[in-house]
Amino acid sequence: MKYATATILALGFFAISQAAAQQTVSPAKGQSAQQQKSDEAACYQSAVKQTGFDPAKPPAPAATPPTTATGTTPGAGARGAARGAVVGGVVGGDAGAGAAAGAAVARSQSRKQNAAATQQSQQQAQAATQQQQAAFDKAKAACLKGKGYTVK
Numbered sequence: 452m453k454y455a456t457a458t459i460l461a462l463g464f465f466a467i468s469q470a471a472a473q474q475t476v477s478p479a480k481g482q483s484a485q486q487q488k489s490d491e492a493a494c495y496q497s498a499v500k501q502t503g504f505d506p507a508k509p510p511a512p513a514a515t516p517p518t519t520a521t522g523t524t525p526g527a528g529a530r531g532a533a534r535g536a537v538v539g540g541v542v543g544g545d546a547g548a549g550a551a552a553g554a555a556v557a558r559s560q561s562r563k564q565n566a567a568a569t570q571q572s573q574q575q576a577q578a579a580t581q582q583q584q585a586a587f588d589k590a591k592a593a594c595l596k597g598k599g600y601t602v603k
Contacts, residue, residue: 474588480599494594501590504583
């Protein structure tokens, strides 16, 4: 689970860095290469201050809810077993079999719910990071244009 989270986040940051790499800066007023490098560094820092986002320092991954080694929510099996025992005792007279079936079903549902919640959390984090990257790019481009560069 942690490996999948790291892989998804790494792919998201790779996509963001590729988007940032597509921004090209050209001197419009005959600035030297050294001046352009200095201006780009200054505008980078300015964009970081304006947006609070630094593409070189990706945000920490979102915290995931606690799970057991099998990916279930702690206590899911016990709660399922209790429900299964009640149903098994009432319907078929075999509370033990009902408890076993209830525990298995509850663990399975818990794994599915946890996986879906983790995926949704990762997608939201990626969308937020993309929005921050877009705001950063816009702020950096505005700064560079103000210093006499063409930004595409």
